[in-house]
Amino acid sequence: MRILLVNVPHPAIGSLIPSDHLPPLGLLAIGGPLIDDGHDVRLLDAEFGPTSTAQIVGQARDFRPDAVLFGHSGSTSGHPVIAEVAQAIAHAIPGTRIVYGGVFPTYHWREILDAEPYVTAIVRGEGEETARRLMTALADGDDLAGVHGIAYRRAGQACATPPAVVIGDLDAYRIGWELIDHARYSYWGGLRAVVVQFSRGCPHLCSYCGQRGFWTRWRHRDPVLFAKELARLHREQGVRVVNFADENPTVSKKVWQTFLEALIAEEVDLILVGSTRADDIVRDANILHLYKQAGWDRFLLGLENTDDATLALIRKGAATPTDREAIRLLRRHGILSMATWVVGFVEETDRDHWRGLRQLLSYDPDQIQMLYATPHRWTPYFGQAAERRVITTDRRHWDYKHQVLANRNMPPWRVLLWFKFTELVLQARPKAMFRTFFERRGRLRHAMQWYTRIGRRVWPYEIWQFLRARHLKTGPTVGEFWGDGQVVDENAMATSRQRRQLPNQSAA
Template sequence: MKVLIVNPPHTAIGSRIPDDHLPPLGLLSIAGPLIDDDHEVDFLDAEFGPLPISDIVSAIEKSGCEALLLGHSGSTSAHPTSSEIARRAKECCPGLLVIYGGVFPTYHWRDILREAPEFDILVRGEGEETCRQLVNALGRNQPIAGIRGIAFRAEGKVVSTPPQPMIRDLDAYRIAWELIDFDRYSYWGGKRAVVVQFSRGCPHPCTYCGQRGFWTQWRHRNPEVFAAELAWLHRKYGIEVFNFADENPTSSKKMWKRFLEAIISENVEITLVGSTRADDIVRDRDHLHLYKKAGVERFLMGMEHTDEKVLAKIRKGATPSTDREAIRLMRQHGMLSLATWVVGFEEERDSDYWRVLRLLLSYDPDQIQSLYVTPHRWTPLFGDIRHRRVIQLDQRKWDYKHQVLATRHVPPWRVFLWVKAIEFIVQSRPRALWRLWSMRDPKLRHAHKWYYAMGRRVWIHEVLGFLFRDKRIKNGPSVAEYWGANHESEEALSRSRSAAPSISDAEPLQLNSAS
């Protein structure tokens, strides 16, 4: 079967403005098994440019593909763009089959199939095995009702089959690296880069995060096989920077240490960047030298908030003292710390922002990143704040970088002013600037200067966007009214290895019923 996989352009997020781009690992992971099954697979990355939708549709038409596969890592905010691409592609190619996957379609399948006729089949949860089974069936003109993990329309109804069993062996499916031009992808200041994934899921129950629901269970790749793949990418394609897509790659102390030792034994000079938890850094204090020797230059640590009551409420399972210690330990071992903090968990007052500023200064991170609470229907947080008012109706702005919820005590303009002021003060404090210019490690100095340069561009972009492009409303709907009343927190994957379902196992929904 002739398949075209398209990575839609992300039209809102500010971090897309630098010249660096990273390849979409999720889509390449879907492509590998399809190629191995002898399907003709092409790939279009519309993030470059970004490519206008008219050019994307023209490329789809010229490809002559039988099936169009769409998906995006930022699937909620990218959904309007994905929908427009699918709709216009259907107009010029009436017989085209559109398959859509990602976190947003996994949980909003009812709404999408009822309201968006441009999508034919939705893939729910992990896509490697589901897409393989689906495209094989379609290519042979076989029925698809027995395939787990999909949603589609059948006889006037929207149908969702039972979840696909989660992939136990993450090394069983290969990534289609051959589909990309490595010269086009870079990170960390122009260095050739790719995205990789050591593990899937997260064992922690943070209420604002959908990782536990989507991935069901934390799993990891074989540490030695994974290290060998990174070394191969470095030697064959000159990859210098590996950006981990994992939410929490260090969850298993034993497995993460095995990976560090394996990549050290490969004797390659590479850079590793990603996300982890502060308590994992503190836990590994005795072998943090292995992090550095393996090539770790920076870890983003989601500290989310500086108030212990809020941390307990969102079930973060962290403390400010642990966060401070993690930053200190990373600096001691020659690594950079990027601390994220989130605005909007509570109905903050001006005094709360002042307190956040003081505490962030006391944390003394190398870099900070501010985000806004963005409540998704499939997270436990949705149930806690479903009454809060929405001020941003443009779904493309639900990218964690735009304020979407009203704060009763502080108007949006003052929230934005506080956030930008805190970023400016923390990043330009004398101690931070002195550290920037006095770094002895040339690799760290290069990385740190690049982050400052990128941050300055994003900061200016967001200020101009707030003043001239973004539109907010005063009396918006509640979160429940905006997304619909359902709180969809079910797991996307099954832990079992049970057989494929019959059509009688499928969950039907009348097209004219409420979701």
């Protein structure tokens, strides 16, 4: 089959502002196995430009695909764009099968199949093996009921097949790196870059995150083989920056140390960036020198909040002394810390914002990433926020960078003021400015300055977008807008046996 993988242009601010672009790992992960099965596969990355819908349709028509596969890491906020482009392609190329995968369609498959007749099937959960079997069934004209892990229409009604078997060996499916021109993708200020995934899932119970439910359990690549792959990308493709897509790659200290030592042995000059938990950093205090030797330059630490009651509400399982110690340890080893701070888990007051700002200053992170609480139906947090009002029904704004929840204690404009004021104080405080311009290690100084340049563009752009947006004074509740919560289906891709082994996860 001729298969076209489409990465649509995402409306998120992070996609619109930077001049750097990272490759769409999810689609490349599907592309490798499909190529190995003998399909003629092409990637259309519409993030460049960005490419208009008309241009995407034109390029698709030129390729004449038998199937067009969509998927996007942006998930909820990316869905309106995918729906528009998929419909346009379906109308322009009659008979083309439209297949859609990712987190959002995994859980919203009923609504999508009911509202979007041009969608042939939805891949639910991880897609490497499922996509292969689905493409084979479509090519051979087989009954889709035999393909586990999908949703489709049977006799005009949306239905789902049993969950696919969770992939045990992540090394059994290769990434289709040949689908991209590595010279077009960069990060860290023009350095050739890729996105990779060492592990999938997360064992922690944070109520706002869907990682555990989507991936069902934490698994990892072979650490030595993974190190060799990164080294090969550096030597053969000139890759300098490796961005880890993992939520929590450091879960197993033993496995992680094996990876670090294997990568150090490869003797390649890589810059590694990614996310992890503060408690893992503190746990690994005695091997942080290996982190640095392997190439780690920045970790995004999901602190989320510093209020103990809020941390308990979202089941973060974190402690403020641990968060502070993790930042101190990273700085001692020459690794930048970017602290994430989420506004809106609860309906904060001015006093709450002021207290949070003071605590963040005491943490002294190198960088700050401010986000807004965004309840998705498949997470327990959705149940906690179900009765709160929505201030925007534009689903493109459900991207963690726009306010979507009302606050009874203050209007949206005042929430924005605290949000931007906190960013300004953290990024422009003397300590941060000194590190940005006078850090003695040139590699870290470059990273700080690169991020600062992006921030100078994003900061006013977010304000401008807020002023242009229409905010509802009395919007629907979260439950009214999205429908019933899906906490029961949070682990929808687990088998019945796996579900019995998962911890109890009520929405309360």
